[in-house]
Amino acid sequence: MRYPKDGRFGEFGGRFIPETLVPAVEELEENYLKFKNDKEFKAELDYYLRVYAGRPTPLYYAKNLSEKLGGARIYLKREDLLHGGAHKINNTLGQALLAKKMRRKRIIAETGAGQHGVATAMACAALGMKAEVYMGSKDTIRQKLNVFRMNLLGAQVHPVGSGSRTLKDAINEAIRDWIANVETTYYLLGSAVGPHPYPVMVRDFQSVIGEEIRSQMRGIGRTPDIVIACVGGGSNAIGTFCPLVETDAEIIGVEAAGRGLESKKHSATLSAGSRGVLHGMMTYLLQDKDGQIAKTHSISAGLDYPGVGPEHSYLKDSRRVMYHAATDGDVVDAFLMLTRTEGIIPALESAHAVAWAIKVARRRRRSESVVVTLSGRGDKDVEEVQNYLNRNVKD
């Protein structure tokens, strides 16, 4: 896989950070480059991915769903079966192990809905490390069960009361902490975003998804014709796409169109955004004409981010990957259809990819294959779906 030495994907990516952080990210990059090819590091990470997290995940032929639609064969990459219920553990194990090799005593992270905070707390508990997680105080109330989960796992949660008291304020606070404690602290980022080397490093840790897809499809004598994943920050998608961009597969990323792109209540950064700088990277953003970051909306908390990983911005402009957006309504329909036909409850994030797969598979021949990354399981989302259905019955 390509390693961009300057951290640039075309004009995107880079390192837009205060001078005080430059030594920290340089040291991180140096260590990442050293350990990513280190035999012992790779064996240890591989061990945890297999025996602790549950890799490899199955590639499941969704026969009932495919036959119901009457088009292409749909295969589901079952990241929902991983420990913790989502792909996030691939990244948190990788980074936590790297932090351990770098002899960092303290791990900090930030979290919105709490999913990344929980995945960080799990990886740190498994590796015998201490995690501190920043979370907007509004989110700590909305997601109090995830706060309790993190506490159970031995992590300390710091509620952030400034600004809108949500994810972006938690990110600011985590960065402030990192600047003050660079020597002792490792900042564990949750998606393929941020200053170089984070987007590349998170991509590499998640690329196990696409590598397994390639070999599992080969195992059944096929190559994927179409590959689909949902895009929030973009880590499960880039991990799916990266090992397949050199193949002939058609590749599609699906963002959250929320209540529709015209409504402004969405988080479809690539479909509706413009170039700018946020969280240390040049990328597409949802912003107004003065560069103020827009409010975002999605039925799925995990896609509710006004930026996107810089490599996706590059893949969009180079047209190697097509990006579309699915509305809350389409997503709930897909959630219900997959649950009923296959007995698999997908995360609402993943249901964005499923919604697009349903649309595409209908129009394709039976001989073709659509691979969908099911980034997580939907047990966490059943109440949200119930509320959505109740609201829309009343309307």
Ligand SMILES: *Cc1c(COP(=O)(O)O)cnc(C)c1O
């Ligand atoms: C967090 C999350 C996402 C969004 O994150 P990416 O970095 O875009 O992958 C998608 N699906 C699930 C299940 C998640 O928990």
